[in-house]
Amino acid sequence: MAxxxxxxxxxxxxxxxxxxAYIDHAFVRGLGDGSLPEASFRHYLAQDYLFLIHFARAYALAVYKSRTLADMRSAGRTMAALLDMEMGLHVRLCARWGVSEADLEKTPEASATMAYTRYVLEExxxxxxxxxxxxxxxxxxxYWEIGKALAARPGALxxxxxxxxxxxxxxxxxYRQVAEEAADRLDRLADGTLSEARFADLTRIFRQxxxxxxxxxxMGLDLAR
Incomplete structure (x- = not known):
């Protein structure tokens, strides 16, 4: 394998x-040109807040599973970015609609949120x-690829x-630094020695x-059902 x-x-x-299909979804295009209905964004944002809580737990699991201090610190930095940078954005945006952080934590999880977060934790x-x-x-x-592509569109910012x-x-x-560290982390863990069978299994996880x-x-487009 190359x-x-x-x-x-x-x-x-x-x-x-x-x-x-992920990075050029209709929801993403609506973010770029501002045509996404506010109700869809608000629903997405509340669910993404819950999503990030579970992703922070997944990075805590990564700290536990790490065999080196370098890997522990790398996962810890990403967890801190989730808890401080990304979740902070959600809190700021929702506050404009009178939705507090306590309100966000009480939001019922949508099926799509549960399916995604539990899949990651199970894997x-x-x-x-x-x-x-x-x-x-x-x-x-x-999210870095999406953010970078949208920022290049006229009027998006x-x-x-x-x-x-x-x-x-x-x-x-x-955020670019967060994304680059994630890519570097994969290479370090794989260490250039993946077999065909191992790569196929990782592709299955990645695709899902x-x-x-x-x-x-x-879910953001459809709202809660």
Whole structure:
């Protein structure tokens, strides 16, 4: 198997149809041009807040499963970014609608939220550290790719776009660093020695997590059902 690309890029290419449907979903396009209904964004944002709580737990699991201090510190930095940077954005945006952080924590979980977060935690519990990070990476790096692509569109970062702050967050240098560290982490854990069978299994995990991302966007469009 060719080793000239990082593991993330190889996984993305192996699941390119699902990846494209994820990063160019109608929900994403609505963020970019401001046409996404506010009700859809508010529903998504509350569910994503709950989602991030479970993802922080997954990174805590990654700390536990790590065999080196470097891996522990890497997972810990990402967990801190989730708890402080990303969740802070959600709290700030929801406060404008009179929704407090306490209100967010009391929001009932949608089926798409439960399906995605429990899948990641299950893969992490039954697999090794690489399995867990492959399940996590579509979210971490996908949001960077989405934020970067949307920020390049004319008017996307204009204050007239109600979603400009969300786009600015996920296209920021700070978030880029989070995404780059996630990609580097995969390469370090894989260490360039993946067999065909191991890569196929990681692709299965990656593809399923990406499909659950698609479902999460669709939930935002459909609202709660």
């Amino acid at each position: 080793q000239d690309r990082g593991l993330f890029e190889r996984l993305k290419q192996a699941a390119l149809d699902d990846w494209s 992490g519990m039954r697999g090794d550290l690489l399995d867990l990070h492959v399940a996590l990476v579509p979210c971490v790096i996908g 204009d204050p007239a776009n109600p979603y400009h702050e969300w786009i600015a967050e996920y296209s920021s240098p700070d 997590a990406t499909r659950l991302e698609i479902d999460f966007w669709q």
